[in-house]
Amino acid sequence: MNPDPEAASSRVTGIGGIVEPSGKVDALFETAPYFDLEASDASAAWDEVRAAVGSWRGVAAANGITHGLDAFAPAFAQLEAHTSA
Secondary structure (H helix, E strand, O other): OOOOOOOOOOOOOOEOOEOOOOOHHHHHHHHHHHHOOOHHHHHHHHHHHHHHHOOHHHHHHHOOOOOOHHHHHHHHHHHHHOOOO
16 A cells, blocks of 8 residues: 555556546455455455554654655545445
């Protein structure tokens, strides 16, 4: 995962054909069967990712990254806003 500070921009690579920011989370769950993931496994993986990046600001600060964090906040806010399907 590579957070884009311009969260509203379209993507070069898509998820299930989705290149616009809206619908990308739904596309992750819709394409899960292509990766041999049951819905419950996809939800568990999504929750695990959300938990891992939930403290991104603290992790950045602990690694000496203090400037420019606000630019990435929208990308992480989108992630935090979606609960598992």
